[in-house]
Amino acid sequence: MAKLSMISALFLAVVWSSCSRMLDEEIRSQVGDTHLSTPEGFEDGVRAAYSTLRTFHANELGMTLTVFGTDTYTMGSDGSYKFVNEYTSQFDPRTTFVRDLWNNLYIGINTCNAVIDRAPTVEGLSEEIRNVRVAEARFLRAYYYFTLVQQFGPVHLSVNETTEVTTEASRSPVSEVYAVIEEDLRFAIEQLPETSPDYGRAIKPAAAHLLARVLLTRATSEAAEDSDYAEAGALAEQVINDYGFQLLDDFAKVFEQGSGERNAEVIWAIQYTKNAITNGANSEADGTGNAAHRYFLMEYDVLPGMNRNVRDGQPWKRFMPTTYTLETLFADRVNDTRYRKSFKDVFLCTRPGTYTVNGKEVTYAEGDTAVWLPGYQLDPAVKASKNFLVIEPADYTQKLYPTLTKFLDPERPDMNYEAGSRDFLAFRLAETYLIAAEALMYAGDEAKAVTYLNEVRGRAAYDGLDEAEDANRRAAMMVTAGELSLDLILEERGRELLGEQLRWYDLVRTHTLVDRVRAHNPDGGDNIQDYHVLRPIPQDQIDRTAGGSEAFPQNPGYN
Numbered sequence: 001m002a003k004l005s006m007i008s009a010l011f012l013a014v015v016w017s018s019c020s021r022m023l024d025e026e027i028r029s030q031v032g033d034t035h036l037s038t039p040e041g042f043e044d045g046v047r048a049a050y051s052t053l054r055t056f057h058a059n060e061l062g063m064t065l066t067v068f069g070t071d072t073y074t075m076g077s078d079g080s081y082k083f084v085n086e087y088t089s090q091f092d093p094r095t096t097f098v099r100d101l102w103n104n105l106y107i108g109i110n111t112c113n114a115v116i117d118r119a120p121t122v123e124g125l126s127e128e129i130r131n132v133r134v135a136e137a138r139f140l141r142a143y144y145y146f147t148l149v150q151q152f153g154p155v156h157l158s159v160n161e162t163t164e165v166t167t168e169a170s171r172s173p174v175s176e177v178y179a180v181i182e183e184d185l186r187f188a189i190e191q192l193p194e195t196s197p198d199y200g201r202a203i204k205p206a207a208a209h210l211l212a213r214v215l216l217t218r219a220t221s222e223a224a225e226d227s228d229y230a231e232a233g234a235l236a237e238q239v240i241n242d243y244g245f246q247l248l249d250d251f252a253k254v255f256e257q258g259s260g261e262r263n264a265e266v267i268w269a270i271q272y273t274k275n276a277i278t279n280g281a282n283s284e285a286d287g288t289g290n291a292a293h294r295y296f297l298m299e300y301d302v303l304p305g306m307n308r309n310v311r312d313g314q315p316w317k318r319f320m321p322t323t324y325t326l327e328t329l330f331a332d333r334v335n336d337t338r339y340r341k342s343f344k345d346v347f348l349c350t351r352p353g354t355y356t357v358n359g360k361e362v363t364y365a366e367g368d369t370a371v372w373l374p375g376y377q378l379d380p381a382v383k384a385s386k387n388f389l390v391i392e393p394a395d396y397t398q399k400l401y402p403t404l405t406k407f408l409d410p411e412r413p414d415m416n417y418e419a420g421s422r423d424f425l426a427f428r429l430a431e432t433y434l435i436a437a438e439a440l441m442y443a444g445d446e447a448k449a450v451t452y453l454n455e456v457r458g459r460a461a462y463d464g465l466d467e468a469e470d471a472n473r474r475a476a477m478m479v480t481a482g483e484l485s486l487d488l489i490l491e492e493r494g495r496e497l498l499g500e501q502l503r504w505y506d507l508v509r510t511h512t513l514v515d516r517v518r519a520h521n522p523d524g525g526d527n528i529q530d531y532h533v534l535r536p537i538p539q540d541q542i543d544r545t546a547g548g549s550e551a552f553p554q555n556p557g558y559n
Helices: 039-055 060-064 082-086 096-121 127-152 174-191 204-218 228-242 251-255 323-329 338-342 380-385 429-443 446-460 467-477 486-496 503-509 513-520 539-543
Strands: 073-075 266-270 319-321 346-348 353-357 360-364 369-372 424-428
Touching: 039 096, 039 127, 060 096, 073 082, 096 127, 096 539, 127 174, 127 204, 127 503, 174 204, 204 228, 204 266, 204 424, 204 429, 204 503, 228 429, 228 446, 251 338, 251 424, 266 429, 323 486, 323 513, 338 486, 424 429, 429 446, 429 486, 446 467, 446 486, 486 503, 503 513
Parallel strands: none
Antiparallel strands: 073 319, 266 424, 346 369, 353 360
């Protein structure tokens, strides 16, 4: 199966008479004007529309705005954006990540608009291909607007190509934004194929999954419609039942690098590659490639017997799991295997030598166990008997804590190489099951809802070593319809989808962000306010709008 090739830095050098950033005086975009009107250029334009995905997935910008400031992750010792997690006054309309997210998404939206508007006039395309490519562009436009409306609330709506500089803009009501998103996705579901030979292109089940997520989110917003939960549940069931996807037996296998990433559970993924030329997002994006391998690591490389290496990753220490994550979400480590399949507990020696460990001299050879994080407190005598460093929960700091393994990339060419090649698994079937469970619970069908929740919980019991023990663990993981609740679903989403750029959205969507951050995030809890459920509108957007803040008002709390 071929892999979708995204047009990135080389193609971005082309300048055309269309606005790359809404209301920017400098005119740039992702495709050339004349070239776009040819069949080859039209295809390049569609590929360029995909490249915006890389500007907010699997990089520090996207992770900061979705992982930070939640109940599951707080801040490690490093990084310049801790204030996003702390919800201090430094998180304001001039925050670079907020500005770049906004601008990059509107670049992508205008590229989608150009593809959609130009499609009818491009000669030499079959109608089938034309319709599919327009559906891809509308899928992407919906995704970009969905990201904007979740982050910012009312935003500027433009569904036609911007070809001239303009200073006119306004904030459309959330209901109108959701109407555009829904219309685009229903068109995409109708026109997209069920599969594609170019892995990574939008397909029908991806559009259905996204619409289910959209309706689940809209259901708790000011734009809610009575049918949202029922339709979200039906769409999720359609993805589960109609397209041949299935949960893998082993949770750990979902995140195996290489060919394992393309598995029966992945509905749609953001593509990365080992080709350094094509692995970027665009010339102004935050970093290149999949850089998520950097951010969830502890500082292992200064410990006895260890140095920085490709296998164990670049320890940038951005995101540290909260005590709630480690002790509540992953409290059950007997029946639920996801703690040990999500976190790294052993580091093997990469710097042989003799060291003082636990008050005694220990000599390590290459590959010996050098560091162990058991995840619980040991008897002092047991700890003292170990010939390697033991880091217990009482020893955790902003530099030492369990490392999330989902994004590690040992296939990078060297230990300091940033541009990882792993795909980012944006939509996977486990989330679809959890969408179905939540939507059907609120639609009144608790009996069916709990079956979908239990499928995810049951898979988490799989070890594969003893069939009878797997069955016993699976039985212990089952819950009843009477136990079903929002808290239960949020906890399940926290375990299953940890770090996958969904948690901030989940907490905002369920109106639990403020309470949960206050309860579980020690660095953000004192400062978070009700208005933090939206991000600040970038100040440069307000400044370049005719009429300024009266025409394009700031979100409450950020003035």
